[in-house]
Amino acid sequence: MKVLLLKDPKDRDSGPDPYIQELGLYGFEAALIPVLSFEFVSLQTFFEKLSHPDSYEGLIFTSPRAVEAAKLCLGENSKNEAWRNSLQEKWNTKSAYVVGKATASLVEEIGLAPQGEKCGNAEKLAGYICASMQKSFN
Structure with missing residues (x-):
């Protein structure tokens, strides 16, 4: 079963995304879609x-x-x-x-x-x- 995961992707240096891993253990195929952008100000x-x-x-x-x-x-x-x-x-x-x-x-x-x-x-x-x-x- 496929699911959309709407969140910021985890930093690549810290390994695989824990949500994708956990969902995979239950037979879900997660597609991660970054929905926010962030800009530092001040x-x-x-x-x-x-x-x-x-x-x-x-x-x-x-x-x-x-x-x-x-x-x-x-x-x-x-x-x-x-x-x-x-x-x-x-x-x-x-x-x-x-x-x-x-x-x-x-x-x-x-x-x-x-x-x-x-x-x-x-x-x-x-x-x-x-x-x-x-x-x-x-």
Whole structure:
């Protein structure tokens, strides 16, 4: 039986798409159709904000795309050097909250220590962040 799978294709470097694999185990032949396109905007503004960690209490990464945006910001040589030489260390004195394990893994790749990965959704993460902030102020 054939099915249409309407989603972003998985990155080729990370192996076969898990949906296609799982559907195949049940006898389905999935045709993957990418239905969305994505464009990052405000990367310069994002880097300007990342350049001033003292102005913020922490970071909240709501998706792997948010981390991808950070990686793009830091991809240029001069910006990457600034990140490695001082900004990463300053941000590591603050909290970097994430929704989910995939996002946590990507946050680790840019040298930050993620928190809240087991929350699983925005509502639970918000509660986790509020509880963490209350502890730090008491």
